[in-house]
Amino acid sequence: MKTELTVNGVSRDLDLDPRVTLLDALRHHLHMTGTKKGCDHGQCGACTVLVNGRRINSCLTLAVMHEGDQVETVESLGSPEAPNPLQEAFISCDGFQCGYCTPGQLMSATAMLEEAKEGWPSHVSESLSNPGTLSDAEIAERMSGNLCRCSAYPGIRQAIARTQGDAGGKS
Numbered sequence: 001m002k003t004e005l006t007v008n009g010v011s012r013d014l015d016l017d018p019r020v021t022l023l024d025a026l027r028h029h030l031h032m033t034g035t036k037k038g039c040d041h042g043q044c045g046a047c048t049v050l051v052n053g054r055r056i057n058s059c060l061t062l063a064v065m066h067e068g069d070q071v072e073t074v075e076s077l078g079s080p081e082a083p084n085p086l087q088e089a090f091i092s093c094d095g096f097q098c099g100y101c102t103p104g105q106l107m108s109a110t111a112m113l114e115e116a117k118e119g120w121p122s123h124v125s126e127s128l129s130n131p132g133t134l135s136d137a138e139i140a141e142r143m144s145g146n147l148c149r150c151s152a153y154p155g156i157r158q159a160i161a162r163t164q165g166d167a168g169g170k171s
Contacts, residue, residue, distance in 0.1 A: 001015070007071045008072055008073060008075055014029050020064075023035060025063035026049070035074065038147075039059075044101070044147045045105070045108055045145045048111075050111055074106055074107055089160070096156075097148075105156055134160070140153070
């Protein structure tokens with residue numbers, strides 16, 4: 001099936017089986033291997049990408065469903081030579097160890113910081129109308145869909161807290 005995906009601002013024409021997930025289209029058809037396949041069941045968050053600015057598990061959606069959408073992967077955030085502020089914070093706060101979950105953590109954190117900036121409450125928000133500054137508990141709740149087997153959670157939360165006034169660390 002002919003499908004046009006816009007990934008990181010670039011339009012890509014693909015010929016896909018309609019059963020191909022967005023994750024597999026990114027990794028195997030576009031060779032964008034930053035997005036990781038962890039559990040392949042939507043439970044770990046390693047495959048988190050942004051679609052039209054909102055975070056999703058790319059293993060749970062079909063690529064053909066996203067024709068006309070804006071898909072952003074970890075490759076859109078920065079590079080080793082020019083990391084964005086969130087990536088820099090992950091490095092300085094030791095927010096990763098093996099690095100496998102890091103792309104999903106970064107994408108989820110980017111989106112959750114924007115959600116908080118827009119006033120979206122979480123289950124632990126003190127107020128439904130203004131979540132205010134993100135506490136450690138607030139960050140932990142908002143990032144609960146992303147697992148880290150190395151247990152780098154304290155560094156991840158610290159990195160997110162460091163960049164929370166920076167709209168997700170986007171440059």
